[in-house]
Amino acid sequence: MYTVKQLSTLAGVTPRTLHHYDRIDLLKPEEVGENGYRYYGQQSLLRLQQILFYRELGFSLESIRDILNRPDFRIVDALEEHRSSLQGRVRRLERLIRTVNETIQHLKGETKMNDRRLFAGFGEEQQEEYARQAEQLYDPETVRASNRKWKSYPVAKKQAILEEGRQVYLDMAAVMSQGPASPEVQAIVERWRVHMDYFWTPGLDQLLELAAMYSQSPDFKANFDQIHPQLADFMGEAVRVYVENQR
Amino acid sequence: MYTVKQLSTLAGVTPRTLHHYDRIDLLKPEEVGENGYRYYGQQSLLRLQQILFYRELGFSLESIRDILNRPDFRIVDALEEHRSSLQGRVRRLERLIRTVNETIQHLKGETKMNDRRLFAGFGEEQQEEYARQAEQLYDPETVRASNRKWKSYPVAKKQAILEEGRQVYLDMAAVMSQGPASPEVQAIVERWRVHMDYFWTPGLDQLLELAAMYSQSPDFKANFDQIHPQLADFMGEAVRVYVENQR
DNA sequence: CTTGACATTGACGTTACGTCATAGTTTATA
DNA sequence: TATAAACTATGACGTAACGTCAATGTCAAG
Numbered sequence: 001m002y003t004v005k006q007l008s009t010l011a012g013v014t015p016r017t018l019h020h021y022d023r024i025d026l027l028k029p030e031e032v033g034e035n036g037y038r039y040y041g042q043q044s045l046l047r048l049q050q051i052l053f054y055r056e057l058g059f060s061l062e063s064i065r066d067i068l069n070r071p072d073f074r075i076v077d078a079l080e081e082h083r084s085s086l087q088g089r090v091r092r093l094e095r096l097i098r099t100v101n102e103t104i105q106h107l108k109g110e111t112k113m114n115d116r117r118l119f120a121g122f123g124e125e126q127q128e129e130y131a132r133q134a135e136q137l138y139d140p141e142t143v144r145a146s147n148r149k150w151k152s153y154p155v156a157k158k159q160a161i162l163e164e165g166r167q168v169y170l171d172m173a174a175v176m177s178q179g180p181a182s183p184e185v186q187a188i189v190e191r192w193r194v195h196m197d198y199f200w201t202p203g204l205d206q207l208l209e210l211a212a213m214y215s216q217s218p219d220f221k222a223n224f225d226q227i228h229p230q231l232a233d234f235m236g237e238a239v240r241v242y243v244e245n246q247r
Numbered sequence: 248m249y250t251v252k253q254l255s256t257l258a259g260v261t262p263r264t265l266h267h268y269d270r271i272d273l274l275k276p277e278e279v280g281e282n283g284y285r286y287y288g289q290q291s292l293l294r295l296q297q298i299l300f301y302r303e304l305g306f307s308l309e310s311i312r313d314i315l316n317r318p319d320f321r322i323v324d325a326l327e328e329h330r331s332s333l334q335g336r337v338r339r340l341e342r343l344i345r346t347v348n349e350t351i352q353h354l355k356g357e358t359k360m361n362d363r364r365l366f367a368g369f370g371e372e373q374q375e376e377y378a379r380q381a382e383q384l385y386d387p388e389t390v391r392a393s394n395r396k397w398k399s400y401p402v403a404k405k406q407a408i409l410e411e412g413r414q415v416y417l418d419m420a421a422v423m424s425q426g427p428a429s430p431e432v433q434a435i436v437e438r439w440r441v442h443m444d445y446f447w448t449p450g451l452d453q454l455l456e457l458a459a460m461y462s463q464s465p466d467f468k469a470n471f472d473q474i475h476p477q478l479a480d481f482m483g484e485a486v487r488v489y490v491e492n493q494r
Numbered sequence: 495c496t497t498g499a500c501a502t503t504g505a506c507g508t509t510a511c512g513t514c515a516t517a518g519t520t521t522a523t524a
Numbered sequence: 525t526a527t528a529a530a531c532t533a534t535g536a537c538g539t540a541a542c543g544t545c546a547a548t549g550t551c552a553a554g
Contacts (some may be wrong), residue, residue, distance in 0.1 A: 012370020123259020
């Protein structure tokens with residue numbers, strides 16, 4: 001059993017916050033002594049953790065209370081949602097970091113920057129959008145279409161296409177030192193995009209997804225890493241720059 | 248020249264926000280028409296970008312105004328500060344993600360978890376703390392002491408120490424597949440810590456800094472990547488787990 | 495038995511806007 | 525060219541999540 005002070009230091013909040021959460025029926029102590037003191041136990045810890053996760057993600061205390069009180073609330077499911085939401089937050093911060101870097105280069109006169117890019121990463125929370133894109137990439141129809149197109153080529157052409165792809169990646173590895181935003185690298189991204197047409201024609205969002213897969217899927221990454229240990233990650237970065245420039 | 252609506256959509260804020268910023272002398276329009284309309288130009292864009300960065304990082308509007316109005320304010324310096332602050336935020340979110348994962352494992356009964364770890368990543372904003380650590384790591388006295396100790400060894404011993412270090416990293420690469428939290432990996436982190444004593448004796452926080460440097464400093468990372476393409480990043484993760492367990 | 499750290503319940507203050515309401519201005523379109 | 529749609533302005537009050545007192549009671553240690 002924790003007292004208010006103990007729980008507050010444990011969780012990194014103030015005692016006042018716990019008073020507030022009690023008042024609004026968000027987190028009630030499990031026991032109250034005859035002196036009126038609040039005492040919290042294990043259940044409170046897990047509930048407070050959930051509250052803090054939701055709060056971190058921008059939920060209002062009222063909606064948090066409603067969520068946690070729903071009879072079909074499953075804590076493990078919620079935690080898995082938190083994970084992907086937090087990962088989304090990381091991606092957003094990484095975009096902001098890129099905006100910082102580009103602005104520095106812009107101010108030093110090394111590159112030019114349009115006004116929209118000055119604010120890239122600030123507004124966009126769009127999590128729903130992301131789900132839609134992923135769906136489309138893994139959509140069975142997309143996969144089937146891709147396979148059909150690929151199978152329609154004669155063997156010799158297949159080999160030529162694979163070799164062309166390999167050459168794109170080799171060329172990319174050769175100019176990695178120029179940086180993801182360099183004209184050399186961006187030209188190769190363009191070649192890569194054209195190359196993908198042999199399989200199917202991805203939209204801009206799907207390009208991003210593809211490049212992300214190169215980093216995330218272990219077997220893809222292993223192949224790329226044979227060419228250069230950072231090629232997969234670098235491709236992701238270069239394609240992100242490419243897509244931003246296209247919009 | 249942008250109108251209120253135009254700038255607001257560009258920057259991802261509401262018109263009301265721009266009204267507010269005008270009222271409190273945080274962001275004044277560069278021109279005001281005879282009809283009272285506000286018009287914003289390039290200088291406003293850069294200033295608004297700064298405002299949004301500081302706001303993102305939790306500064307109050309009042310302190311932002313004071314910062315931006317200081318005569319010695321340098322925008323590029325500020326942007327570089329933003330970058331490292333944002334990187335700190337990313338690290339904090341990554342700790343929260345680890346807390347999510349550990350909680351899930353805990354609830355599934357696969358591992359045990361003490362109450363403190365339930366809240367790891369929530370309280371710690373400690374940016375000041377971080378600055379202090381970094382200062383101590385790069386502190387000239389620390390560097391000199393490290394050099395003195397190193398130079399005091401005879402040549403043969405120097406070679407033996409370097410070889411020992413290399414062996415630690417090779418062994419680490421061999422057990423990477425076990426995961427950063429595995430006993431095998433953690434045992435090698437312990438060996439690594441002892442090994443560091445040849446140079447100087449870092450505290451827990453400095454261990455973290457060192458491991459982070461392996462990923463961030465290009466020359467360090469290049470060396471590590473020769474052993475294994477992900478060794479530097481993996482070391483960082485393993486050391487973080489180690490430090491959390493030690494506390 | 496007193497001191498200091500903790501606990502309680504009000505109650506008002508603060509920050510960064512949201513949300514109307516009222517009214518004038520510009521732009522698109524019929 | 526009339527008029528609606530979309531923008532602009534300035535109040536002024538509302539709000540969320542606590543912070544910050546204030547007044548008072550409780551407990552553990554020396």
